[in-house]
Amino acid sequence: MNFIFNLTFREIRSSWRRLLFFFLCIAIGVGSIVALRSLIQNLSKTVGGDARMIMTADIEISSTNDFSPTEIEKIEAVIGKSQIVEARNEAITTATMARPVDNAETLSFVELKGIEPPFPLVGNFKLSDGAPFDFKLLENRGAVVSPLLLEELGIKIGGKIRIGEAEFQIRATFSEEPGGTGGFRLGPRVFIEKKAFDEAEITRNTSRIRRRILYRTSDNPTELVKALRENLKDTILNVQSYRETQENLSEQFDRTENYLSLTGLLILVLGGVGVWNVARVFVEQKRKSVAVLKCLGASGTRIIAVYLLQILILGLLGSFFGVFLAQCFLWFARYRFIDALPASMSYTIHFPSAWQGVLLGVLISLLFSALPLLQVRNIKPRLLLHDAAGEKMRRLDLTKWIFSIVSIAGLLSVSAWQAGSWKVGAFFLVGLGATSLMLYLAAFALISVLKQIKHFSSFSVKQAVNSLYRPGNQTRIILLAVGLGAFVVLAVQSLQANLVREFDFTRNQTLPSLFIIDIQRSQIDELKTILETRTGEAAQIIPTARARVAFVNGEPFDFANRETRQQQGQIGREFAVTFRPNLEENETVIAGRWWNENSDVPEVSVEEDMARRLKVKIGDSITFDVSGRKITAQVTSVRALDLRNTRTAFIFVFRPDVLEKAPLTFAANVLKRLPEVDRQRLQRNIIDKFPNVQIFDVADIVSAVQKLVNNFVLAISFVGSFVILSGILILIGSIALTKSQRIYENAVLKTLGAKRLTLTAILFAEYGLLGVLAGIIGAGFATALSYAVAKYIFEIDWEFDFGLMMLGVLITAVLVMAVGAIASFDVLFRKPLATLRSQ
């Protein structure tokens, strides 16, 4: 045992420089896994870790309508009996328009929240000056707002804003609001008194209002929630406990974490390829030492144990360094993404993730170095007597087969562990294998084509091409590794370009520039005139009603069921529904048929995704709650919606003669592209005239979405750059593997009269060529992937971006050329005599 430890220590001492790449390959892989997992864990701890803070209560009962006296009675009947309810309050929220009283130009969409004391039941509410929130600030039409609103409207504390027809004075801004830790919002938050909300009649003509009754409890609220649900089952009220919200959020975060971990694992597996390459070089370089050790009496198993221990130690050290890199990544994330991430989020390493990363690093080190290390068994001590450099090692024997299978099984277990599912893990591994195989075949094909081209006028290019298939060349492995990196980065960049293009107004003429909703019947004519005068286009007015799905085939949703509860956000929400006799241009009936002229029962057409969620088919019935009235309609068709070519997108469309008598509001949209100033002015004019109306400026929504897309792309590109980095490490490892051959070739060429400049040109040509080939492979597959994702997942138009792909190929070529030249430059300065003598 002493022999193993002593020799391991001595080997590391003398070989650490050669094994530095090994160390870095593992460090980068582990770093990415730990960083991504820590980021999600910290985010989950901040956002999802305490759903109670988000809900600002333990129990929430919500509705889009006023709570009826019967409903209140039913709630109180349960609450009254409970011993655990400590406090209660009510809140009301909506998205609406706010505009300064003293400025006729600006306006902003705001998320308005009417509250009553005690507030908050749970969570913190801190003002910008650090003082705690005092409810007195809201009394007598006061408002506490997000500092962002002051910026957007160009007003100061003390200034007045108009919401609906009421005026509010801004008394303070806040730095931390209860329940507010980011997420997608239409506008800045404004707090007012709930009473003022009602008094200002904001609710009168506004849709999308949500009313909440909130409770704080002294104990686990699960039983109470059950009792409330039971008592309220024939109503459309939503009852939710923070525990269920937490459960849902945790599940979502777990899924995200597992998928991101697979991205990290991809980098680590690439690192593993680097490890495999370095281990091969290492064993190759150690052949004589191994033969000497065998000659001195050491068994093959003991020698393998020495190298395995070495790998283990380096894997462990590399993994620890990876944890340090992960911390650096988190600091970078804080610097770069601070605006997009919750303010109170921690940016330190999540320790369980760090240990997991270290374990993975060691496992990958062992799995990928096992096969090359097995070559040690085949090194015969007789090579010390005869130069057996040309002696071929046996390619595959039974032990190697067994180790290969064990390695693949190990990799599968690691993937499944990271993905949290055997199925996903297997898909990941098969996907990675298939991608690698395709890249490898592409590399093979390209080299074969190159081989056919016999005539090169330049000596340097000819030599460079020859060196791509010299014996023991690493061409395919370099093309595979670097090509994979270029593939990931270029695919993401290409998708970004297509996504951004999709949201480009100048190209999407069918996307409206303004959406106007909550128009009252009495306002239609005047609004139409304004729109037509200002835009020159005829306004399209669409009747809408607010409806919720109460029953499907007579059955209410069973929110006690976990699967149904997870869909609550999609199926339990309030929908804007409409009626019309015709199909729109962007709609296609994919099942059933459009209205039956002779039918006298209410009919409804359902959008395909919703039909799937509700599990409804043609002939089923859906009962809607439209402002307290129940309407049961038969599903007669399922529609596909082309969202790219749309002025409107209704999930439920009714046959005429069903909804006409329901409380209706109207929507309108403006297609014409107006300059921003004109758009703002038009909005302001409409709001001044019709304060109840709400206007969505699509440009604002698009810019918010673009910001999200950009952050997403930046994050993926960042991860992609790690893939490239792993590829570069593999490249450096491969250069090391062929270095002695290159030194010998250069010595011969120098002896034959080649100048250093010629040799330099050969070097640049060789790596330039490799880079171009890797770039072409990456760009080719990136184009295919971005096309497939754009077409079949995002369902957007796709365009080939020639400039981007060319730039990608160029950058890859320059990068590979630079790295290759730097790693081999010393070769040019070796004296030929010493090299030739040593051969």
Next chain:
Amino acid sequence: MIQLKNLTKTVRSGAEDLTILDDVSMEIPDGEFVAVTGASGSGKSTLLGLIAGLDAPSAGTILIDGEEITAMSEDALAQLRSEKIGFIFQSFHLIPSLTAFENVLIPMEILGLKDAHDRAEQLLIDVDLTNRGHHYPAELSGGEQQRIAIARAFANQPKILLADEPTGNLDSRNGGHIFDLMTALHRQNNVTLILVTHDAGLADKAQRQIRLRDGRVVSDEINHRDTETQSFLIED
């Protein structure tokens, strides 16, 4: 006692079989100093390699102290070398990543000797390289490297010392020193020494000289000069 019985070694060379050793038989008693000579390609090094168990014969048997080694596994052969055989190569074959001292230490560590450090220090004294122990092989001259290789070969107090042209890569002065050192250690430790050499002068100093030609023993003679009284002659 080393016994070789009808030893044959053939290797594949292209489409043909090439016989390197052809039906070689001999016995070498304990403590004898044998020189094996012959032209290049006569099979000298192969013979030495087979005795050390570095390679397996195509036919015939090798017995060391009555134990047949041709049937042994690789690990058993390694164990045998560790306990009984020291080897000195023409091109030294020190492990480049270890210092001179560690190179001497290695065989004792493989065997798990407890006094390895003290013994390695003594061996460095014996080969007169006490002050070079912390140097790496690349920092030593050829002569110094071969002295380290000799110290390493004697580390486990082997019964048999096999030397494959140990002076072949050295100038004559250094070669002379190495030969003297080797033979002195052979006498002190009473080991069987088999020396493969091209050098007729060195072969003459052995107790017995075996000549090989085309893989066959063509002569096996006892030298009548007493090596103990001979001093090495410097040849230019």
